[in-house]
Amino acid sequence: MTTELFIQYLVAGITYGSIYAIVAIGFNIIYNTTGIINFAQGEFVMLGGMLSITFLQFLPLPVAIALAVLATMAIGAGIEMLFIRWLKQPGILRMIIITIGLSILIRETALHFWGANVRSLPYFVGNEISTIAIFGARVSPQVLWVIGTCGLMVVFLNIFFQTTSIGREMRACAANRVAAVLCGIDTRNMVTLSFILSAGIGALAGAVMSPITYTQYDIGTGLAIKGFTVAIIGGLGNSLGAVGGGLLLGILEAFSVSVVPLAFQDAIAITILLVILFVRPHGLFGSSAVAGLKEF
Amino acid sequence: MRKNFVFLPVLIIVVLIQLLTAWTGTIFYLTQMTMSAYYSLLIVGLCVLMGYAGQISLGHAGFFAIGGYISAALTTRNLTAHVEHPVVRLLDLLGCLQAGQDIYGDPLLVVTPWAACLLAIGAALAVSFVLGIPVLKLKGHYLAMATLGFGIIVYRLVLASEYFGEADGISGVPGFSLLPGLFVSGDISWRVTNYYIAWGVLLIAMLLLRHLIDSRVGRALRAIHGAQDAADAMGVDTARFKLQTFMVSAVLSALAGILLTHYNGGIGPSEASVMKSVRYVAIVAVGGMAHLWGALAMGMILNFLSLRGCFGSYDDAVFGVILIVIMLFAPNGILSLRLGLLSPLSLKGRQFFGFLRKKQAAKEA
Numbered sequence: 001m002t003t004e005l006f007i008q009y010l011v012a013g014i015t016y017g018s019i020y021a022i023v024a025i026g027f028n029i030i031y032n033t034t035g036i037i038n039f040a041q042g043e044f045v046m047l048g049g050m051l052s053i054t055f056l057q058f059l060p061l062p063v064a065i066a067l068a069v070l071a072t073m074a075i076g077a078g079i080e081m082l083f084i085r086w087l088k089q090p091g092i093l094r095m096i097i098i099t100i101g102l103s104i105l106i107r108e109t110a111l112h113f114w115g116a117n118v119r120s121l122p123y124f125v126g127n128e129i130s131t132i133a134i135f136g137a138r139v140s141p142q143v144l145w146v147i148g149t150c151g152l153m154v155v156f157l158n159i160f161f162q163t164t165s166i167g168r169e170m171r172a173c174a175a176n177r178v179a180a181v182l183c184g185i186d187t188r189n190m191v192t193l194s195f196i197l198s199a200g201i202g203a204l205a206g207a208v209m210s211p212i213t214y215t216q217y218d219i220g221t222g223l224a225i226k227g228f229t230v231a232i233i234g235g236l237g238n239s240l241g242a243v244g245g246g247l248l249l250g251i252l253e254a255f256s257v258s259v260v261p262l263a264f265q266d267a268i269a270i271t272i273l274l275v276i277l278f279v280r281p282h283g284l285f286g287s288s289a290v291a292g293l294k295e296f
Numbered sequence: 297m298r299k300n301f302v303f304l305p306v307l308i309i310v311v312l313i314q315l316l317t318a319w320t321g322t323i324f325y326l327t328q329m330t331m332s333a334y335y336s337l338l339i340v341g342l343c344v345l346m347g348y349a350g351q352i353s354l355g356h357a358g359f360f361a362i363g364g365y366i367s368a369a370l371t372t373r374n375l376t377a378h379v380e381h382p383v384v385r386l387l388d389l390l391g392c393l394q395a396g397q398d399i400y401g402d403p404l405l406v407v408t409p410w411a412a413c414l415l416a417i418g419a420a421l422a423v424s425f426v427l428g429i430p431v432l433k434l435k436g437h438y439l440a441m442a443t444l445g446f447g448i449i450v451y452r453l454v455l456a457s458e459y460f461g462e463a464d465g466i467s468g469v470p471g472f473s474l475l476p477g478l479f480v481s482g483d484i485s486w487r488v489t490n491y492y493i494a495w496g497v498l499l500i501a502m503l504l505l506r507h508l509i510d511s512r513v514g515r516a517l518r519a520i521h522g523a524q525d526a527a528d529a530m531g532v533d534t535a536r537f538k539l540q541t542f543m544v545s546a547v548l549s550a551l552a553g554i555l556l557t558h559y560n561g562g563i564g565p566s567e568a569s570v571m572k573s574v575r576y577v578a579i580v581a582v583g584g585m586a587h588l589w590g591a592l593a594m595g596m597i598l599n600f601l602s603l604r605g606c607f608g609s610y611d612d613a614v615f616g617v618i619l620i621v622i623m624l625f626a627p628n629g630i631l632s633l634r635l636g637l638l639s640p641l642s643l644k645g646r647q648f649f650g651f652l653r654k655k656q657a658a659k660e661a
Contacts, residue, residue, distance in 0.1 A: 037437040083624065092436040093352055097581060098623045100574055104616030221570060225448060228441055263456030270445040277442050278430040
């Protein structure tokens with residue numbers, strides 16, 4: 001394998017990996033505040049892309065994307081308020097089934113709204129054939145947009161959770177819910193906020209990735225599975241682990257193309273998921289001492 | 297065995313439906329009834345796993361596909377070119393092969409349906425055993441995702457492998473002669489027979505499952521569902537019982553796949569899709585999780601309506617809505633739903649509408 005080809009695969013892997021990482025962080029944000037895995041997480045990404053494409057017909061690109069992200073955040077808030085907020089201590093099985101139902105509902109609504117056509121946003125800079133040379137490899141500028149946006153989102157989320165008071169309240173809610181309530185934190189609002197936040201980052205990722213990966217009504221399920229795989233690799237609830245896991249899976253997938261037929265690519269990611277679940281359910285980066293206290 | 301008296305009314309209803317369709321000249325409904333009965337076979341198996349043992353599976357369409365695809369491939373793929381292969385020779389020695397002619401008059405050598413059926417069930421048993429040991433150690437989200445992952449792997453494999461017909465699936469699957477006079481085939485002249493074959497298989501499975509639930513195994517399963525740690529402490533071998541139930545439900549799913557594939561004369565990748573698995577879970581949930589007859593009734597009704605095309609292009613959406621509504625308002629199934637639960641007078645209704653009113657008041661303030 002030549003150096004150029006190597007870098008080409010590497011960049012492709014990092015691109016997809018950063019998208020998986022964002023989906024995984026979306027899982028983590030909601031999991032941390034509620035203990036729920038939101039199976040509809042991938043649908044937020046789809047909505048972000050689809051809504052941006054629709055708004056673009058009337059508005060300039062940046063406004064359309066901003067509006068799409070805001071709309072998806074509103075949908076995330078709506079879902080939480082309508083379906084989750086008023087349930088009193090729902091069982092895990094019940095929450096799994098409800099969020100699966102929601103993901104089906106969003107997907108089918110999208111199918112009736114937008115049809116089964118594959119759509120995409122235009123390239124933010126240049127067009128399909130414009131490239132930038134990186135160490136001899138030819139890379140589309142949109143790839144840099146995706147990696148940059150995802151990277152910035154991770155940085156901002158970290159700042160948000162570490163320094164702002166709302167971010168700290170959300171972390172308190174994740175660490176110990178009862179103690180958070182006793183300290184006067186309204187945990188219910190934190191849950192709504194976590195849905196808004198993860199819908200928002202999912203939608204933004206969905207918009208920036210749309211020009212290179214295209215958007216279709218049913219991309220959500222695949223992304224959710226990959227995102228969950230990444231969240232597990234990194235250790236559920238651990239957002240920096242998710243970034244590492246995302247890059248790992250993305251790069252692994254990109255290089256596997258040269259060995260295994262493309263049709264089996266998804267099967268590889270899921271086999272990794274199963275192996276990790278069986279061998280190290282607390283993730284590659286988590287400590288097994290902490291894992292001993294958790295239930296898998 | 298008081299519980300077994302339920303079988304008599306069910307049998308009477310089954311016969312009455314057949315007579316009614318014959319009398320009103322709507323015998324074509326029996327085709328969808330037969331298919332629904334096979335799907336219900338899978339659903340009652342899943343019901344024992346989910347409702348009684350408390351283990352969710354989002355991958356049972358995978359077992360259905362393992363049964364259907366293996367039996368379809370073995371009974372249609374021509375082995376004439378591989379006659380010298382030791383495996384083919386062994387099958388021939390065991391009398392598992394039948395020769396014939398394809399539509400062009402060329403020699404056709406395929407595995408007999410009975411042998412294919414047993415091999416497919418064996419495959420489902422082996423897969424469920426190997427998968428079940430690690431998977432059933434997991435709980436909650438991890439279990440859901442692991443079984444979902446298994447379902448997707450099966451789906452990807454049948455979609456990507458040429459042997460299983462890729463996106464076209466396998467067609468031209470021959471009929472399956474269970475016993476002389478009992479021929480599983482979609483041919484119109486066999487329609488009434490097949491209706492009774494399907495119900496016969498389904499009711500035998502129900503009988504076995506009912507006995508399983510009322511036995512020591514059933515009590516152990518309920519203990520596992522209630523509190524696994526407590527069951528463990530009382531000396532119940534929880535891992536073994538969970539694995540056995542998983543394997544029983546996998547075999548029933550595979551059997552449903554085999555029989556339905558012979559009945560339809562083919563199988564396509566959509567049978568292995570995640571949406572199918574989710575649909576089965578939805579039906580078990582509507583039936584009331586730990587309620588075999590409820591699962592059977594809902595399996596028949598919802599599959600029949602879906603196969604008749606009553607939901608139109610909203611087919612998947614209907615099942616999504618069912619999942620949400622049932623889990624929000626009646627997590628114990630539709631049979632537990634007393635009249636007027638959704639009215640503002642009932643407790644659950646009051647909670648929901650009270651919440652909406654509060655929202656409204658907050659907005660106006």
